[in-house]
Amino acid sequence: MVAEGLPPARWLVYTHHHWDHVWGAVAWGDVEVVAHSSARSILEAEAARPWSHDYLRSEVGRNPRLGPSFQARARAMESWQGFAVRPPDTGFGTSLTLPTGVELRHVGGGHAVDSIVVTVPDSGVRLLGDCFYPPPLHLREEGDELDLAMVRSLLDDDITWYVDAHSPPWTAADAAAMLAD
Secondary structure: OOOOOOOOOOEEEOOOOOHHHHOOHHHHOOOEEEEEOOHHHHHHHHHHOOOOHHHHHHHHHHOHHHHHHHHHHHHHOOOOOOOOOOOOOEEEOOEEEOOOOOEEEEOOOOOOOOOEEEEEHHHOEEEEEOOOOOOOHHHOOOOOOOOHHHHHHHOOOOOOEEEEOOOOOEOHHHHHHHHHO
C-alpha cells in the first residue's frame, strides 16, 4: 500500500487490540506491526478464533451483549477468505520512540488495557485511539463514561491537534471546552 509520492510504510502501530483498530493489518504485507506488549497474547487468542459469520452468530447467541460489536464485524466482512488477525511483531512496555521520532506511550485505561497514544512531535499531532472512551458495550457497567481525567493528562502545550479514532480532529481549545462541560 503505497500512496503516490510517499515512501512505503515501515511500521503499523496498533493503538489497542480492538477489532476496528487491527483488522485489515494483513493488507499491509511485511510492514512491522508495533503495539503495547500486553496486546500480543490478546491478539494471538483473537487470531486463533474460527472467524466466520456462523462463529459471530453463535457468540452473540452465547452472549447477547456482543451483538452490536459482532454485527458490525459481520457487516464489515463480505468474505472471510484471506482474513487473519495479525498479532504485533514488536511490543513495548512504557514507551518507544521509532527511528522517525514518532513517540508511542502506553496509557492503558478503562477502554483497553493496552491503549497507547502516538505523538508526532514535528507536526504537533497526538493520536489517541480510543484511550479515554468507556469500555466496549459488552463490558460496560453503569456509570462508565469518557475518562476526562485521562484527556486532561494528555493535553500538552506542544500539541496542536488531537485525533481520536471516532471523531473529527480537535484542538486544545476544543478539549478545554469539552472539559468545561
